[in-house]
Amino acid sequence: MAILLGLLFGTLSLAAWWVLQNYTYWKRRGIPHDPPSILFGNTRELWRSMQLAHIIKRTYFKYKNKIDGPFVGFYLYAMKYIVITDIDFVKTVLVRDFEKFHDRGVYHNERDDPLTNNLATIEGEKWKNLRQKLTPTFTPGKMKNMFPTVLNVGDELIRVIDEKISSSPQTLEVTELVARFTADVIGICAFGLECNSLRDPTAEFVRMGYSALRERRHGWLVDLLIFGAPKLAVKLGFQFLLPPVQEFYMKIVRDSIEYRIKNKVTRNDLMDLLIDLKLKYDSGDRQSGLTFNEVAAQVFTFFLAGFEAGSTTMGFALYELACNQDVQEKVRTEVDTVLGKHNGKLDYDSMQEMNYLEKVIDETLRKHPVVAHLARIATKPFAHSSPKYFIEAGTGVLVPTLAIHHDPEFYPEPEKFIPERFDKEQIEKRPACAFLPFGAGPRNCIGLRLGRMQVMIGMALLIRNFRFDLHPTKTTFPVKYQIKNLLLSSEGGINLNVSKVVRD
Numbered sequence: 001m002a003i004l005l006g007l008l009f010g011t012l013s014l015a016a017w018w019v020l021q022n023y024t025y026w027k028r029r030g031i032p033h034d035p036p037s038i039l040f041g042n043t044r045e046l047w048r049s050m051q052l053a054h055i056i057k058r059t060y061f062k063y064k065n066k067i068d069g070p071f072v073g074f075y076l077y078a079m080k081y082i083v084i085t086d087i088d089f090v091k092t093v094l095v096r097d098f099e100k101f102h103d104r105g106v107y108h109n110e111r112d113d114p115l116t117n118n119l120a121t122i123e124g125e126k127w128k129n130l131r132q133k134l135t136p137t138f139t140p141g142k143m144k145n146m147f148p149t150v151l152n153v154g155d156e157l158i159r160v161i162d163e164k165i166s167s168s169p170q171t172l173e174v175t176e177l178v179a180r181f182t183a184d185v186i187g188i189c190a191f192g193l194e195c196n197s198l199r200d201p202t203a204e205f206v207r208m209g210y211s212a213l214r215e216r217r218h219g220w221l222v223d224l225l226i227f228g229a230p231k232l233a234v235k236l237g238f239q240f241l242l243p244p245v246q247e248f249y250m251k252i253v254r255d256s257i258e259y260r261i262k263n264k265v266t267r268n269d270l271m272d273l274l275i276d277l278k279l280k281y282d283s284g285d286r287q288s289g290l291t292f293n294e295v296a297a298q299v300f301t302f303f304l305a306g307f308e309a310g311s312t313t314m315g316f317a318l319y320e321l322a323c324n325q326d327v328q329e330k331v332r333t334e335v336d337t338v339l340g341k342h343n344g345k346l347d348y349d350s351m352q353e354m355n356y357l358e359k360v361i362d363e364t365l366r367k368h369p370v371v372a373h374l375a376r377i378a379t380k381p382f383a384h385s386s387p388k389y390f391i392e393a394g395t396g397v398l399v400p401t402l403a404i405h406h407d408p409e410f411y412p413e414p415e416k417f418i419p420e421r422f423d424k425e426q427i428e429k430r431p432a433c434a435f436l437p438f439g440a441g442p443r444n445c446i447g448l449r450l451g452r453m454q455v456m457i458g459m460a461l462l463i464r465n466f467r468f469d470l471h472p473t474k475t476t477f478p479v480k481y482q483i484k485n486l487l488l489s490s491e492g493g494i495n496l497n498v499s500k501v502v503r504d
């Protein structure tokens with residue numbers, strides 16, 4: 001009995017020591033950092049009262065210019081991370097020394113959760129190959145081909161809002177409306193599916209999208225494991241996605257592929273290009289082709305990546321335009337002028353002339369970067385010119401996008417909405433990597449052009465047709481961010497007065 005107890009005690013203390021020694025890593029190395037709390041590290045507030053990007057922002061401003069190196073230590077739960085506090089070092093990690101920092105180190109599980117095994121999560125050579133196969137899918141030429149499809153959905157968005165306000169101006173929650181627009185855009189471009197969520201707000205497609213993004217399958221303890229020790233979570237066979245979500249998307253992709261192959265349908269969209277890759281694989285070219293599971297996983301990622309990032313960006317843009325009526329007027333004048341020159345028709349080329357609208361979107365992404373931090377993991381050891389600041393392989397890296405975008409050194413009066421910050425001369429005055437809404441370097445957002453295009457089209461049409469104003473009580477002012485979302489999004493949505501633009 002005593003021996004058994006002794007053994008138990010021994011094992012427990014060994015386990016405790018193993019956990020505890022993780023939390024002394026930065027101290028042992030003499031790197032500045034906030035003292036961690038056991039189990040939670042520096043992320044005690046995560047999911048409860050603060051978002052990760054805001055925790056990182058606090059860390060950035062606390063240490064920036066006050067330490068003798070380019071980063072501080074940080075514990076994401078029990079994992080060692082660094083938070084970069086020096087803008088030049090951001091470029092080192094994302095661009096210059098990309099070869100040492102090409103992975104994200106997030107959960108993915110090919111066996112139990114095939115949809116999580118996608119371009120955004122996979123690592124090393126596998127990622128490089130896949131990125132190469134998918135890059136031709138997003139060229140400007142391919143975007144131009146998709147333009148009319150996106151425009152059609154945009155026209156439908158305008159009709160739907162028109163009907164809502166036909167009798168009198170209304171206060172509408174705009175994020176939800178534009179989310180149905182971006183869902184339909186990605187639905188048709190990536191899945192080849194007319195999901196028509198604009199007409200049918202309960203459309204399963206969107207519901208499942210939110211469910212995949214928001215609903216936690218497990219309680220916080222398992223989440224802690226999946227986020228805090230992704231490799232261990234895979235070994236234990238934990239699944240992240242809810243089974244109905246998994247089945248739903250697998251079925252849509254399977255049906256869509258079968259339908260297109262059987263009926264020889266081509267549509268110039270993402271699904272066409274993915275089907276080509278699958279047919280390549282089926283005909284024996286495993287090197288450059290994709291399996292069915294791989295196709296499904298990419299489609300799913302494109303949907304999640306494009307749907308919420310695009311719609312929250314549009315929601316924030318409309319909010320800023322409602323707060324800054326002079327900017328709204330200026331955008332409307334620009335859209336009207338450009339369309340006037342092109343017989344009232346919005347097309348790929350006329351869109352390129354809407355420079356001010358583009359700056360408005362950039363300033364929106366500056367102030368409210370939906371993806372508010374970037375993550376990398378060191379796959380090889382990194383030596384810094386100041387020897388103390390080496391980085392061991394396996395260490396995570398956090399790039400504080402939100403903090404950089406609100407740093408008065410780069411953006412004076414950061415809380416003000418000033419599209420002119422994106423005039424060419426202004427951009428050139430800032431260091432590289434001071435603007436990161438789509439990340440940077442070889443692992444930046446692959447869907448950047450499509451993301452921008454859908455936001456440009458949606459905004460141009462909305463501003464041409466409607467006025468957006470603040471409601472004295474229903475608009476939350478200033479915007480409050482949701483805590484339990486990985487992306488930046490507004491708590492309670494964005495409620496604005498919407499009225500028809502009258503032209504004489």
Ligand code: HEM
Binds near residue numbers: 302307313438445
């Ligand atoms: C306004 C819209 C969008 C924003 C703000 C956005 C932002 C981002 C950001 C910040 C990253 C991480 C980049 C990095 O780590 O350096 C990313 C990655 C990614 N995005 Fe987007 N995105 C948008 C739209 C889209 C769309 C429409 C698609 C696809 C159709 C897409 C697909 C992806 C994929 C697949 C990745 C992972 C790339 C890789 O790891 O190689 N995104 N996005």
Ligand SMILES: *[C@@H]1O[C@H](CO)[C@@H](O)[C@H](O)[C@H]1NC(C)=O
Binds near residue numbers: 019079080
């Ligand atoms: C300790 O840190 C390493 C590397 O950051 C991580 O892989 C491991 O899971 C951590 N240990 C615990 C008990 O979380």
Ligand SMILES: *[C@@H]1O[C@H](CO)[C@@H](O)[C@H](O)[C@H]1NC(C)=O
Binds near residue numbers: 171471497
């Ligand atoms: C917004 O709508 C409400 C209610 O219809 C109205 O009282 C308010 O004056 C409107 N605000 C603006 C700025 O138009």
